[in-house]
Amino acid sequence: MTKEDLLYEGKAKKIYRTEDENLVYIHYKDDASAFNGVKRAQISNKGILNNEITRVIFEKLSQAGVENHFIRVIDERTQLCQKVDIIPLEFIVRNLIAGSMAKRLQIKEGTKPKNTIFEICLKNDDLGDPLINDHHAVAMGICTYDELDLMYKETAKINRVLSDMFLKDNIILVDFKIEFGKNNIGVIILADEISPDTCRLWDKDTLEKLDKDRFRRDLGNIEEAYIEILERIK
Ligand code: UDP
Secondary structure (H helix, E strand, O other): OOHHHEEEEOOOEEEEEOOOOOEEEEEEOOEEEEOOOOEEEEOOOHHHHHHHHHHHHHHHHHHOOOOEOEEEEEEOOEEEEEOOEEOOEEEEEEOOOOHHHHHHHOOOOOOOOOOOEEEEEEOOHHHOOOEEOHHHHHHOOOOOHHHHHHHHHHHHHHHHHHHHHHHHOOEEEEEEEEEEEEOOOOOEEEEOOOOOOOEEEEEOOOOOEOOOHHHHOOOOOHHHHHHHHHHHHO
8 A cells, every 4th residue: 555545534433445345455544533523532442442443343234134335454454345435424323321411411421212313414524514305415415315224224224233233242232333425336235434423332330331431422442442342252
């Protein structure tokens, strides 16, 4: 991988071209950002840990029949993936209320809702990734109602698989964010990463936070929490 092969650099990852136009290398950095890029820092070894945690999770999802972009790990910070055009929506699932929903609606963190909550946000840093609804997404030409239906169904399945997986390791999957993309034959598949950067993960007994909230809220021991997650799910 050389600088010339760089296709895109995001806040936590770099995407490189490969010899095959349908495949990319995804390189995980140690950079952390929160609050729409306002808070930034380096977390040592985060890239290594998230590359490995995402591998374990995507392999588990593949076994459960969830089609996704992950192919294989190349080195400790890099994975080979299908190249996709990311659909600019963040699908968020909430099993317990936390984060922005707790704040916006003044609900105590950790409250269990009567149902599982699904949200979509527009991926747009300038607008701060606003919460939108299905009709907005279709009106903006982002996707069709049928495509939304497919992505919500996949999201619900991913929630079931991952909630069970984490629970076996005494971890509560509080909430998470996923992204989908279209591959070279136009099929919508799960893409991006799934890691403590994109999930809220609490120890089932102590409710200790083992995710990026340790960075957002200055709780310390961030690397230790990510190591703990990896060791439990491996
Ligand atoms: N999330 C994410 N990227 C974002 C926004 C949210 O990965 O740009 C994840 C976040 O880590 C949490 C879930 O989605 O697991 C719900 O996030 P929330 O809406 O509560 O926003 P936050 O308060 O985390 O910014």
